[in-house]
Amino acid sequence: MKGKMSPMIILIIVLAVLLLIAVGFGVTQVASLKSEVNEARLQNEELQLQNEQLQLSSEFDMLNAEFQQYEDQAQRLANDTILAKYTAAKAKVEELMKELKSEKVKSQARINELQNEISTLKGLLRHYIAQIDSLNKENAGLRAENQEIKDQNQRLSSQVQEVTRNNETLSERMTLAEKLNVTGVTLTALKKNGKVEKNVTKAKQLMVTFTIPQNNSTPVGEKVIYLRIVNPEGQLLGGAGSFSFEGKSVPCSARKSIEYAGDEIAGIKIYWDVNTTLTPGDYTVELFTDGYRLSSRHFTLKK
Known part of the structure; x- marks a missing residue:
């Protein structure tokens, strides 16, 4: 009959429509899945940054504690140069601690910068500790030397006193010997x-x-x-x-x-x-x- 579509054409059309629907659904699912994946990735990155930030904060706390451990020694050394460098490094630690705790650190790049600064400060700490130990040993040596000199002076003073007493005794004996008796x-x-x-x-x-x-x-x-x-x-x-x-x-x-x-x-x-x-x-x-x-x-x- 003229004007009627054959069953084959209808089937093809139906299949084409179903295919379009399937493709559209698939595209929608893919887009939704991609969005979910991106969101999960972002959450994971956020968690990773937070974890690194916590680790960094912990390292700064430990570093600050190490500085405080040697603070009394640095003060006792009364060395202006070491004390000035130590104070500057400590102030930098405290500044970075405030930045970490303010929760303004959000980028991996800044985390990396802070990690590099930690390494630098650790190097400074080791250097200052070495200087402090060296000065402590030097001071201990000076104290020992001063004690030895003090002991020598004391021995010399005792010898001088003994010689003085002997001279006084001798002088007294000579005086008594010269004294007229009755x-x-x-x-x-x-x-x-x-x-x-x-x-x-x-x-x-x-x-x-x-x-x-x-x-x-x-x-x-x-x-x-x-x-x-x-x-x-x-x-x-x-x-x-x-x-x-x-x-x-x-x-x-x-x-x-x-x-x-x-x-x-x-x-x-x-x-x-x-x-x-x-x-x-x-x-x-x-x-x-x-x-x-x-x-x-x-x-x-x-x-």
């Missing part, structure tokens, strides 16, 4: 005729006798012997002026000049004329010459 010191009350008066209240004179023994170390020449007699009331029986002793002017009771040649001089007598009534009791007799106290003795005179 022995056999006595105090006797006398009558007007020079005989012994047993009742001190009636005495007209007091006589002090002594002996100067031989001493080859004592300089020879004229010696002035100064006598001091102190009564029981603690008063000096004066009347013969004064002499110099230990930087002071000391009054005396009497004085006597002798010529000393190094040999023994026995029976030396010095008199004091009584000008007041004496009281019984303990009297002190002192003899001086050449700036030395030769003797200090106590005697009891009775009534």
Whole structure:
């Protein structure tokens, strides 16, 4: 029949339509799948960036902790150059830490930059640590050297003190050797005729006798012997002026000049004329010459 399509043509048309529908559906599915894949990829990249950012933050925390560990040592070193570089590196760490924690880091490129900066800062840290250790060892060596010098100075000071003591002892021995000695010191009350008066209240004179023994170390020449007699009331029986002793002017009771040649001089007598009534009791007799106290003795005179 004219004008009618054959079944074959209709089938072809139907198949073509179905094919178009299938292709359209396939294209739609492919586009949807591609969108889902892209979204999944983006999410994965985001997660990866976040993970790297967390790792980077953790590394910065560890690096900052290492800087803080050596901060006290760096401060103690008081080295301006190392301290300035250390402070700058620490400030950079803190700056990058703030950037990480602000969540502004979104690109892989910036992550890579920060990783490179971490490596640089780690290198600086190792360098500073090496310098700190070197300076610590140097300071330890200086402390040991200073201690050794201090010990040497102390030993030298001890030696000087010992030599000084020995010199002082030697000087003292020489001084004592040169000192004029006296022995056999006595105090006797006398009558007007020079005989012994047993009742001190009636005495007209007091006589002090002594002996100067031989001493080859004592300089020879004229010696002035100064006598001091102190009564029981603690008063000096004066009347013969004064002499110099230990930087002071000391009054005396009497004085006597002798010529000393190094040999023994026995029976030396010095008199004091009584000008007041004496009281019984303990009297002190002192003899001086050449700036030395030769003797200090106590005697009891009775009534």
